[in-house]
Amino acid sequence: MKKRNGAKYNGIYFLGTVVFIYFLLFFFHPENIEKSLKISALVLIKIFPSLLLIILLMGIMNYLVNPGTVSKYVGKGSGIKGWFLAIFTGMLSHGPVYAWYPLLRDLRNQGMKSGLIAAFLYNRAIKIPLLPLMIYYFGTRFVLIFTCYIVVASIVQGWIIQMIEK
């Protein structure tokens, strides 16, 4: 209970600090602060659907998934299928990474391995809907090679984190 409250207050302290910085900078660069606020508001509006989707997924997960299921597919002993699941869901996930932290926290509390969480987060580097844009800027061969190395690096990172967290 103490840890949870600590986490809640950490968030409030962080937000308070950022607001204070905005307040201070306003006296020196009011135009940039106004610009920052507009950009932040636009970002919030843009990501709002993603946030709703995440809450929906969390709700579905709370209802359908129990710790046993999580452990079976992405917990200890889940093996290769756990890795596949983490890699592919990472590629499919969209929206800002910080929006996924609450869901990942809940999954980890239910038994998901830290290594798979790391692999999921790393594979977010591959944005399937944005691949055409990446190909436009950097070429098809670059994107193919880049994608392969990202998957390999995600497994390496996940494995190392799994070893450290043991």
Added chain:
Amino acid sequence: MTNRSISTRVADKEVSMTNRKHNDDKKNIVSAFFKAFKSFGTSLPILLGVILVLGLCRAFVSVQMLSAVFTGELLRDTVIGALIGSIFAGNAVNSYIIGGELVRENISLIAITSFLVAWVTVGIIQFPAEATLLGRRFACFRNILGYILAILVSIATVKTLGIIQ
């Protein structure tokens, strides 16, 4: 008691059990979503803080400022690219656009690739949120490893591209 009244009683009992189960299911669905809202709600202050910091970065830092940071030395630029990518966050589209601009400024592709990878895999701005929600130890190790791997992936990608082409 007739057979009909027994079977009616049994049927009534089954219906009431089904209704109870249905009501229990409704309560469980409602409580599942309520729990999700509550859980997400505890993360809201820190997520708002991260969005505000992102707004600050985008308002105060321009592409010209970014390209001025690169020195022309390959290894140093790769390290700098990964560092800048680690600090920035947001939609990956922006990293592709900035990367494209940096290519025009003749910044090396390895440096730009490390910037692209670090943009999505490392997060200094999101670190408070990650540490709070997923644990400080996990966040530290994941970001440090992510930074190192961003450099390695960029070198591997561009060298492999060079061999194939």
